[in-house]
Amino acid sequence: MKYSLYPISLLFSMAAFAQEPLYTAKDLTPENMFSSNIEGPNFDKAGNLYVVNFIKDGVIGKINSTNGKGEIFVVLPDSSIANSIQFTSKGSMLLADFKGHNVLQVSMPSKKVSVYVHSSKFNQPNDLCINKKDQVFASDPNWKEQTGQIWRIDPGGKAVLLTADMGTTNGIELSPNEKILYVNESVQRKIWKFDVDAKGNISNKTLFAEFPDHGFDGMKCDKAGNLYVTRYGKGTIVVLSPAGEQLREIQMKGKSTSNLVFGGKDGKTVFVTLQDRKCMETFRVEIPGKRF
Template structure:
């Protein structure tokens, strides 16, 4: 059998990726591989994909981006259930534990789980984003009352309330330059933006976008600052420019899109968690995520 030079194989793979249609959703995993609380996809520095609630609630799954297979990476203690995953600059995994009112930390080498931050004033840490100083910003909705709060968690787990008296705060994301914080309210269908100073304090709240129907969930920025927002119930990802202009809307196969993350070697593959299908869909984009 004639062997094909590795350089040609790499070129063929790159060409195939380049020819893959943009903004066209396809399945990565099979349906029903997760619980209905599938959420919080994120990558570690080595390119491994982690997603909460693999097979059942209370787990973190490690998912192959090649064939969609998965394994349980850790099972959370004390009936905790995670909703979001972020990684610190040192590589520790942080989890929004909405059941235990915690932000949990997972040592990726030992897989030991500890409480990184806790407050009795948390309703339920829901979604997280993190800056280059390892300051964590957390949305904290009270679904029954349709209200919400915003918190900052500094190194060591110190918590600071940044904003109260909001709607049902859900998706949260920093702009690439970390000077703008975006927060959406699911029930109110509004996206707000705040200025962020060097200490991680927020100010100058103003309305960024508003929609007449369907809910919101997670959201992420690309390198140019465009915001990819899940339209929960509609089954689309809407892309908004830094000025709030709607650039496009990407249809998915499922309807209950809960969160997304940019990944792949070039950062131009978007991975979306679907709660109705209990699986992960992907699509290709033109601009890489902000971390690439």
């Protein structure tokens, strides 16, 4: 007789995952649990899920990723409103504060909020991604002018303008090997890719994908390098291969898909924020997120 090496509780959890249909959306939280600016879901190293604009703008919520219940984690000062969450290797929370033209830093134990970097040259920092060196890449759109910038923020808070020659920059993501930076333009409906060198500089701007309708918002890569892109207004997540080929499109319940993150114990659950429903939905996938 062979005996399982897994705890009974984990076996039940694995069995439940196995029975869930793939690429099928279901609700995690009730509707209207967030403001209409719900965005930026992300997990810390301990597996805790945080989402911006919980209950109302300016509140960072801590959400139970199993039952969808939420609690206030921190309220931002000075009427700041966050749009994206990332975590440094040391565990600090970084927030794109589009209203205050900042990237904010939250010390997790004390919940103290400070300005990590501020620049008068920022339009409104929108989305963030971060590499293993704790270099942050930030999209920075000017919605009125339909233009945008890309910034790199080095450890310690030094902002470096990488390019100002963009449309309305929004979703931003690094490939699993961190050698490619993807940036989308919401109004122009284009996704660009750049080569990233060892110092975090970008070059070789190349059109990766383009769509005739609906905008874009947040993007995330899985471990195989496939790019999951929110199609804002269509209510779908489109999955693109590293070659830019469309692999599938996943229909959500709401239409205003604003961002997503991979999570769960195996990294194969995708958590999506919906601005029209002011809630979160999830679906299961075959390949885990790039950090798993």
